[in-house]
Each structure stands twice: as C-alpha cells, then as structure tokens.
Amino acid sequence: AQSVTQPDIHITVSEGASLELRCNYSYGATPYLFWYVQSPGQGLQLLLKYFSGDTLVQGIKGFEAEFKRSQSSFNLRKPSVHWSDAAEYFCAVGARGGYQKVTFGIGTKLQVIP
Amino acid sequence: EAGVTQFPSHSVIEKGQTVTLRCDPISGHDNLYWYRRVMGKEIKFLLHFVKESKQDESGMPNNRFLAERTGGTYSTLKVQPAELEDSGVYFCASSLSREGETQYFGPGTRLLVL
Numbered sequence: 001a002q003s004v005t006q007p008d009i010h011i012t013v014s015e016g017a018s019l020e021l022r023c024n025y026s027y028g029a030t031p032y033l034f035w036y037v038q039s040p041g042q043g044l045q046l047l048l049k050y051f052s053g054d055t056l057v058q059g060i061k062g063f064e065a066e067f068k069r070s071q072s073s074f075n076l077r078k079p080s081v082h083w084s085d086a087a088e089y090f091c092a093v094g095a096r097g098g099y100q101k102v103t104f105g106i107g108t109k110l111q112v113i114p
Numbered sequence: 115e116a117g118v119t120q121f122p123s124h125s126v127i128e129k130g131q132t133v134t135l136r137c138d139p140i141s142g143h144d145n146l147y148w149y150r151r152v153m154g155k156e157i158k159f160l161l162h163f164v165k166e167s168k169q170d171e172s173g174m175p176n177n178r179f180l181a182e183r184t185g186g187t188y189s190t191l192k193v194q195p196a197e198l199e200d201s202g203v204y205f206c207a208s209s210l211s212r213e214g215e216t217q218y219f220g221p222g223t224r225l226l227v228l
Binding site: 004034036042043044045046049090094100101102103104105106107 | 118147149155156157158159162170173205207216217218219220221222
C-alpha cells in the first residue's frame with residue numbers, strides 16, 4: 001500500500017526567506033506525485049505534479065519540487081516566500097496503472113511572518 | 115470553465131440526523147472521487163465513481179454512508195444516521211478518463227455533528 005510522510009506539521013518562515021517542505025513516500029514503483037495547497041477557506045489547489053521525465057518540476061506561484069527516486073522524496077521548494085503563501089500544503093501520491101485514488105500526507109501548515 | 119462545486123459549504127447537525135452532501139464535477143469528467151479529512155488527520159479516500167458506477171468504495175467507513183451518482187453527472191453522499199465521528203471536511207474531486215490525470219478538488223463541505 002502506498003503512503004506519504006510529511007514530517008513537519010507546522011513551519012514558520014520569514015517573508016522573503018526560502019522554503020522547503022519535505023515529503024517522503026512509500027510505493028513499490030515510481031508513483032505519480034503531487035503537491036496541493038489549501039489556503040484558508042479555500043479548496044485544494046494543485047501546485048504541481050510529477051508523472052515522468054525531468055525530475056525537477058515547476059509549478060504555479062513560483063513553486064518547484066524535485067523527485068529523488070533514491071530517497072523516495074518529493075520536496076517542495078520556493079526561493080522567496082510571500083505572505084500570501086501562508087496555507088496548508090499536502091503531498092500526495094497516486095498509483096500508476098489507472099486513474100485511481102490519491103493518498104495524501106497529513107499536511108504541513110506554513111506560517112509566514114513579516 | 116467551472117470547477118468542482120460542492121453544496122452545502124457547511125452543515126451542522128445533531129447526532130442521529132441525516133445529511134446529504136452534493137458534488138458537481140467538472141463537465142466531461144467521468145471520474146468522481148469522495149475524500150474526507152477528520153480534524154488533525156490525513157485526507158482519506160472514500161470512494162471512486164466512473165460515470166455512474168462505483169469503481170472503488172474501499173474507503174467508505176460503514177453502511178451509514180451511501181453514495182450515488184445519478185446519470186453519471188452529480189453525486190450525493192448521504193450520512194444516515196450521523197455520528198459524532200463523522201465530523202470533518204468532505205472533499206469531492208473529478209478527473210478525466212486518462213491514466214495519471216489530475217484530480218481537481220472542490221472547496222469541501224465542513225460537517226459538524228453535535
């Protein structure tokens with residue numbers, strides 16, 4: 001069974017600082033990988049996804065993530081955080097071989113301080 | 115293009131009552147998924163429709179939950195009778211019928227059972 005670990009439940013960064021949110025997954029092969037964001041009062045929005053090819057994936061809002069097979073990781077990064085990035089971030093995996101359910105991590109709440 | 119919509123946005127009911135949640139997927143999306151997030155926990159898969167057929171309902175907690183998708187369009191999730199542990203945010207998502215297609219999520223319905 002697939003699983004996702006987000007080791008950091010809460011992270012606080014200063015506006016303008018760099019950000020890295022960690023994600024490790026467990027899956028028998030290479031899964032589909034996603035990062036979603038949920039802003040306060042909003043639904044889940046897809047930031048980026050990895051299906052195949054280039055292991056460095058660019059997403060919306062200046063985010064990127066790197067798939068590292070050897071570490072079973074898919075960490076999310078942003079070089080300079082804006083106050084509007086304060087939200088909850090979810091890493092997720094989907095099994096290959098069909099359009100199937102997505103397994104989510106517990107989420108990381110990001111607080112941005114001035 | 116309209117996104118996934120869910121109704122109601124919030125629902126507060128008493129234990130033992132019935133609640134019906136509705137999801138309207140993106141037009142043309144044959145796949146429809148229900149997920150639930152209990153406070154402080156991961157977002158968990160409940161079930162998956164392909165058109166009007168249940169493809170996978172392995173995540174449904176018990177027989178108090180009944181999901182339907184009439185004519186392969188909108189879906190309803192009924193909880194009868196509701197229990198305290200059913201409180202949480204219920205998300206609906208939809209996707210196209212191709213492998214690895216992104217699931218687009220609705221804003222969720224926040225259910226509180228008192």
